[in-house]
Amino acid sequence: MAIAERGYTHWPGSLEGGRRPWRVLEDFQEMLKGADKFLHINPAYFQAYYGSSFLIFMMLMIMVGSGSGLIADDLRHNSLPLYFSRPLRKRDYVGGKFGALAFFLLLLTLVPGILFILLKLLFAGSFAFLADYPWLPFSFIGWSVFISSFFSLYTLLLSSLGRNRRYAAILMVAAYFLSDVFFGIFYGIFHEPAFCLISVQMNLRQLSAAFLGAKPQFDVPWIYSFLVLSAVMVAAVLVLRRKIRVAEVIR
Amino acid sequence: MSMAPFLSVYRFSAKIVRRSKRTKVFIAVSVLPVILAVVLQINRLASPGRGLDGLAVFSNVVMGFCLQFLVLLLSLFFGTSITADEVDNKTLTYPATRPVSKTAFILGKYAASVSFLLVLVLTSTVVSFLILMADRLSYGAAWAFLGKSLAALGFGTICYTALFTLAGTFLKKSILFGLFFCFGWENVVQYFPGTTQKFTIMHYLKSLLPGMEAGVGGTEGTGLLKFLLFRQEPTPVVTAVITLVILTAVFAGLACWVFSRKEYLFDE
Amino acid sequence: MIPGGLAVRADKLGKWYGNVLGLSDVSIEIRPGITGLLGPNGAGKSTFMKLITGQLRPSIGTVTIDNQPVWNNPEIFRRVGFCPEQDAFYEDTTGREFLSGLLGLSGYSAAEVRDRSDRALAFVGLEDAADRLIRGYSRGMRQRLKISQAIAHEPDILILDEPLNGLDPLSKRKVIKLIKDYRTEGRTVLVSSHVLPEIEALTQSIVLVHQGKILAEGDIHYIRDLIDAHPHVVAVKTGDGRGLAAKFVGEADVLSVRFDETEGTVLFETRNRDRFFERLTRLAADEGLDVEEITSPDDNLQSVFDYLVGK
Numbered sequence: 022m023a024i025a026e027r028g029y030t031h032w033p034g035s036l037e038g039g040r041r042p043w044r045v046l047e048d049f050q051e052m053l054k055g056a057d058k059f060l061h062i063n064p065a066y067f068q069a070y071y072g073s074s075f076l077i078f079m080m081l082m083i084m085v086g087s088g089s090g091l092i093a094d095d096l097r098h099n100s101l102p103l104y105f106s107r108p109l110r111k112r113d114y115v116g117g118k119f120g121a122l123a124f125f126l127l128l129l130t131l132v133p134g135i136l137f138i139l140l141k142l143l144f145a146g147s148f149a150f151l152a153d154y155p156w157l158p159f160s161f162i163g164w165s166v167f168i169s170s171f172f173s174l175y176t177l178l179l180s181s182l183g184r185n186r187r188y189a190a191i192l193m194v195a196a197y198f199l200s201d202v203f204f205g206i207f208y209g210i211f212h213e214p215a216f217c218l219i220s221v222q223m224n225l226r227q228l229s230a231a232f233l234g235a236k237p238q239f240d241v242p243w244i245y246s247f248l249v250l251s252a253v254m255v256a257a258v259l260v261l262r263r264k265i266r267v268a269e270v271i272r
Numbered sequence: 273m274s275m276a277p278f279l280s281v282y283r284f285s286a287k288i289v290r291r292s293k294r295t296k297v298f299i300a301v302s303v304l305p306v307i308l309a310v311v312l313q314i315n316r317l318a319s320p321g322r323g324l325d326g327l328a329v330f331s332n333v334v335m336g337f338c339l340q341f342l343v344l345l346l347s348l349f350f351g352t353s354i355t356a357d358e359v360d361n362k363t364l365t366y367p368a369t370r371p372v373s374k375t376a377f378i379l380g381k382y383a384a385s386v387s388f389l390l391v392l393v394l395t396s397t398v399v400s401f402l403i404l405m406a407d408r409l410s411y412g413a414a415w416a417f418l419g420k421s422l423a424a425l426g427f428g429t430i431c432y433t434a435l436f437t438l439a440g441t442f443l444k445k446s447i448l449f450g451l452f453f454c455f456g457w458e459n460v461v462q463y464f465p466g467t468t469q470k471f472t473i474m475h476y477l478k479s480l481l482p483g484m485e486a487g488v489g490g491t492e493g494t495g496l497l498k499f500l501l502f503r504q505e506p507t508p509v510v511t512a513v514i515t516l517v518i519l520t521a522v523f524a525g526l527a528c529w530v531f532s533r534k535e536y537l538f539d540e
Numbered sequence: 541m542i543p544g545g546l547a548v549r550a551d552k553l554g555k556w557y558g559n560v561l562g563l564s565d566v567s568i569e570i571r572p573g574i575t576g577l578l579g580p581n582g583a584g585k586s587t588f589m590k591l592i593t594g595q596l597r598p599s600i601g602t603v604t605i606d607n608q609p610v611w612n613n614p615e616i617f618r619r620v621g622f623c624p625e626q627d628a629f630y631e632d633t634t635g636r637e638f639l640s641g642l643l644g645l646s647g648y649s650a651a652e653v654r655d656r657s658d659r660a661l662a663f664v665g666l667e668d669a670a671d672r673l674i675r676g677y678s679r680g681m682r683q684r685l686k687i688s689q690a691i692a693h694e695p696d697i698l699i700l701d702e703p704l705n706g707l708d709p710l711s712k713r714k715v716i717k718l719i720k721d722y723r724t725e726g727r728t729v730l731v732s733s734h735v736l737p738e739i740e741a742l743t744q745s746i747v748l749v750h751q752g753k754i755l756a757e758g759d760i761h762y763i764r765d766l767i768d769a770h771p772h773v774v775a776v777k778t779g780d781g782r783g784l785a786a787k788f789v790g791e792a793d794v795l796s797v798r799f800d801e802t803e804g805t806v807l808f809e810t811r812n813r814d815r816f817f818e819r820l821t822r823l824a825a826d827e828g829l830d831v832e833e834i835t836s837p838d839d840n841l842q843s844v845f846d847y848l849v850g851k
Contacts, residue, residue, distance in 0.1 A: 078455065086448050187356060188294050190447045191349045195301065198341055198455065206308065206336045210329060276647055284641035291632040362628035366689065369593050369622040370645035371614045532612060535596050537557070538626065 064154060067161050068235035070133065071168070072226040080126055080172055084193055088122045088176035090186035092265070097184040101266065111265050115177065123173045130165035134158075156234070164232040168225060171250055178257035181264040197221050214239040217246075224249050277372040281380025289350070289388050298346060302392040305333050305342070309400040326404040327414050333404075334421045338397055339477060343428040344458070346392065348450040350385040351436025354378065355531065356446055362538045374532040382437050382524060389429045394422055417482060424480040427516045431473055434523035441530040470507065473519065479512040546619060546696045546728055547571050548592050552601035555587050562587035564752045566601070570730055574723055576739035576760075577732040579749035585732040586625055588749065589701045592730075593622045605697060618646065621695035623686045625702040625732075631675040635666055635685050638674060639692055646693045660692035664718060680711030687718055697728040704738050716741050736763075771795055772813045776820070777833035781806040787823060788816075805833075 070076060095101055104114050138158060141150050151158070179196065180189045204220035207213070217223035217239045224246040230236060231243035289295055312329050355378075358364035367377050401418050408414060435453075439446040462472040469475045507515070548570040555562040563584045579585050590596040591603050594610040594617075603610050610616055630638055639657040648656060661670045664684035669677065677685065683703065690698060700719065704712050719742060723729055733739050739746055740760060748755040748763065756763065778784050785797045785806050793812040800807060810816040813836075823829045 082448065082451065085451055086445065089447075183294070185294070185360070187349070187352065187360070187447045190451070191345065192297075194451055194455065195345055198345075199301070199304075202337050202341045203308075206332050209332055209336070210312070277645070280644040280647065284644055287637060287641060288630050288633060291630075291637075293632060361630075362624075362626045363630055365593075365595060365622070365624040365626070365628070366642055367645060368595050369617050369620065370642060371617045371647060372645050373614050374612070 064157060064160075064234045067134065067137070067157065068230055068233045070137075071130070071161065071164055071229045071233060072235075074222065076129065077222055077225065080129055080168075081194060081197060083125050083129065084122070084172055084176045085190040087125055088173070089180055089190035089193060091118045091122065092177060092180040092261075093184055093186045093189045096181070097186075111262065114265060115261055118177055119170075119173045122176055123169045126169035126172055127165060130169055131162065134161040134165055160232050160234065164229055167232070168229070171225075171254055174254045174257040178253075178260050181261055214241050217241055218249055221250075221253075277376040278380045278383070281367070281372060281377050282384050285381040285384035286388065289384055294349075295388075298349065299392060302342060302346070302396045305337055305396050305400045306403065308333055308337070309403040313403050313406065326406075326408060327411075327417065330401055330404045330414075331417065331421075333400055334397060334425070335481075338393060338421075338425055339428060340459070340474070342396075343393060343425055344432060344454040346389050347429055347432035348436050348447070348454060350389055351382075351433040352440035352446040352450060354381045354385060354437045354527075355440040355536075359536050359538065364536055364538075375528040378437065378441070378528045378531050379524065382433065382527070385437075386430055386433050389433065390426060393425050393429055397422060397425060420481050424477045427480065427513070428473070428477045431477075431516050431520045431523070434520045434527070435473070438523045438527040438530065441527045442534065465505070469505065473516070476507060476512040476515050476519075479506040480509060546606045548603070548605050548697060548728065548730065549607075550588075550592065550601065550603045553588075553591060553598055553603055554600040555591060555596060556599045561752045563591065566754055568747065568754060568757065570728060570747075572726045572728045573745060574719070574729040574731065574743035576743045576746040577730060577749060578734070578736065578739050578746050579732075580734050583734070583749045584752040585734070585749055586701055587752075589622075589625075589699060589730075589732060593620065593699060618693070619696045621690035621693065621698045623690040623698075623700040623703055625705065627679070627682060627706075629674045629682065629685070632673060634671050634673055635661065635677070635681075636670040638685065639689055642689050643692055648693075656692050656694075660688040663691065663721075664688040665714070680707055680714070683707055683711065683715060684718070687715065691722055696726075698722060698730070700729070700731045702732055702734075704733060704735070712738070771809050771811055772816075772836060774808045774810060774813070774816060775800070775803075775805045775833075775835045776808065776831060777803070777805045777835075779830045779832075784823075784829065788819070791816075791819070 095104070101114075105111075138150075142148065175196075176193060179192045180186070182192065183189060200220045201222050204216050204223055207216040207219070217227060218241065223239065227237045227239060227241065227243050227246040228250065230238070231247075237243060309330070313326070316326065316329075355364075358367070368374075372380075398418070401414075401421075402409075405411070405414050432454075436446065436450050439449050439453075443449050458472050458474045462469050462474040462478070506512075550566050550568050553566040554564050566588065577585050577588065587596065591598055592605070592610060594613065597611045605616050605620060608616055630641075633641070636657055639660060640653050643653040643656050658667075661667050664687055666681060666684055666688065669681060674682065674685065683706075687700070687703060690700065698719075703715055703719065707715060716738075719729065719731065731739065731742055744760045745758070746760050746763060747757040776784060781799055781804070785799070785808075788794050788808060789797055793815055794808055794810050796809040798807040798809075799805075808816065817834075820829075820831070820834070824831050
């Protein structure tokens with residue numbers, strides 16, 4: 022019977038002298054081997070960040086925490102007339118709400134992108150990176166603005182559908198995950214890439230890849246994803262125009 | 273504790289839950305699996321050569337939609353609503369000034385929400401099953417799978433609603449906590465190897481479902497139940513059930529305890 | 541049960557919301573009859589109401605009804621009815637469902653719930669609207685529905701928090717009549733308001749609350765006397781201000797006369813408001829005095845409180 026079968030394994034190395042506390046630093050150095058790939062900032066790096074589920078989930082949490090009550094609370098307290106009794110137009114009201122939420126979302130999108138670039142330039146000590154990818158700053162700025170605008174309008178749309186911020190929060194998350202669940206089920210059964218168009222997350226990933234010059238996950242033209250997301254934004258604007266009434270009936 | 277106050281709260285709450293406009297939206301969401309089943313079944317019948325197995329599709333719907341989405345979402349909304357709605361709408365004053373103990377109030381409202389959710393989720397699941405298995409209703413293993421699915425969905429509804437009832441009693445932003453828990457913690461940690469996955473409720477719910485090794489009859493070799501391999505180290509069914517029951521009792525008990533000691537101030 | 545005889549008693553009652561004082565060192569006994577709880581907004585009336593209905597736990601002191609503590613004592617609510625200040629309802633139910641549901645919580649049988657809800661709805665004049673959704677009710681109907689849920693189980697103690705708030709004069713009269721009708725022998729009714737005439741229309745017995753403390757309690761005439769003893773400013777807008785001033789300046793109770801040129805008014809400071817108004821009315825009638833407007837800038841509760849606390 023081989024020793025390994027009894028639960029033992031042979032170690033082929035040789036014993037060295039006793040460890041000293043500073044050997045921890047050597048272990049740390051060992052751990053960092055290969056970590057230098059994180060310093061290779063390139064378009065794929067940006068795509069990995071901007072297309073990550075984690076980023077989108079955190080944006081969703083910001084939307085739920087800060088955005089769900091933006092319009093729902095005003096509807097609940099009948100405070101729209103207070104806004105419109107000032108020299109404000111509907112577009113000022115919606116624009117203000119939009120701007121407040123977009124600011125927080127840009128903190129998660131635009132700010133990290135700028136930091137990535139700055140750190141890269143700082144550590145590289147040259148502008149070669151910008152010379153190699155001169156379009157990259159414009160790409161991530163454009164994408165940050167697009168995704169933040171999309172989510173801001175998405176939030177305002179769902180926040181305007183009721184007077185309860187908790188209900189709006191649930192709707193926000195439900196609509197997002199529902200589209201993803203349906204994509205998962207249909208794609209799992211039919212293996213048809215075009216089903217990615219029904220998922221908000223997949224559409225965002227497809228489009229972020231197009232913006233950042235990376236290869237999209239599914240072999241579906243990015244323009245379709247752009248059209249789907251744009252349709253949601255247009256629908257949001259139309260619904261907001263209907264829902265935000267200057268005159269409100271107060272009981 | 274006398275049952276009369278509990279039953280009166282239950283009846284009153286059930287009526288309010290049924291009447292709420294928001295409930296109608298959630299009814300529409302819970303009908304989605306049925307619509308999905310109809311679409312998929314029509315597709316199967318239209319292209320019989322594609323080899324889609326009705327049971328495999330059903331298990332996909334149960335796992336992908338009902339268990340990991342619908343149950344979480346409904347439990348989160350209705351569970352947190354038990355206290356938060358009363359505080360947000362400033363209606364808590366009415367039940368608080370009746371001869372009903374705070375424990376009876378929480379348990380009555382919890383029972384009303386859970387029974388409503390069970391009707392929604394289980395009905396939708398059974399109807400989806402009947403549609404997808406319309407041509408193989410005599411297949412015994414499929415019924416066994418349905419039974420286990422219903423058990424997992426039922427326990428999921430009961431346990432998650434209890435947890436979110438507790439969250440609603442003491443957290444101001446209980447929805448945010450719930451969303452982090454459902455789509456952050458539960459969605460991720462259940463896939464961790466070793467003991468860590470046992471810190472999720474979903475682990476115990478999935479333990480109630482048949483694993484790949486059990487082989488839901490007729491699906492071996494199709495590979496369509498591969499997703500069940502997600503469940504890496506299942507807990508024995510009896511242990512899972514006991515754990516779920518204990519968790520539910522602890523969450524509901526804590527919710528009653530917190531509610532009977534906390535003062536609720538309305539936003540002025 | 542024979543109604544009556546129940547007293548609400550607070551002993552050294554205090555309530556803080558964090559660092560904010562809601563109520564401080566309140567010791568009081570509210571006996572059968574109608575008692576008005578009077579105080580400006582933010583005085584602590586609602587805090588007191590919430591403490592005596594067990595919605596808040598006292599930070600210090602005790603509050604009892606019929607010698608039983610109120611906090612976490614649901615049984616006490618078989619004998620207490622409470623009408624909250626906030627305009628809050630289960631909006632998707634009908635008036636009858638709302639009332640029946642709450643009566644159900646009081647433990648009545650189905651038949652008794654039906655009977656009592658019918659009677660309560662009739663009492664507040666909502667029989668015709670009983671099967672409509674509450675979200676479609678007017679403000680007055682909502683207020684009456686709130687009162688009906690407080691009286692439907694015929695409590696010995698009725699506590700009404702600002703029941704006349706936001707009502708038009710007609711609805712106010714209806715609600716005042718309802719409250720007076722409910723007062724049967726021995727029952728305890730506590731009504732809060734920040735408007736003196738509203739309380740005057742209901743009762744003679746009042747408790748004055750200000751900045752979380754009880755300033756005075758007792759007969760309303762006492763408060764009235766304090767008000768009357770306190771110099772009042774009356775502004776009269778007229779075309780002949782100096783002529784009017786000349787007719788009053790010799791009166792003993794007129795302490796001073798000032799002219800507000802920009803507003804075109806004469807400001808009289810008088811020690812006896814009733815006598816001043818009587819004379820002014822007579823002058824207007826007998827001598828055809830052209831009076832456009834009469835206002836009393838300090839004829840409000842706040843000024844009475846300011847006076848009482850010596851500001």
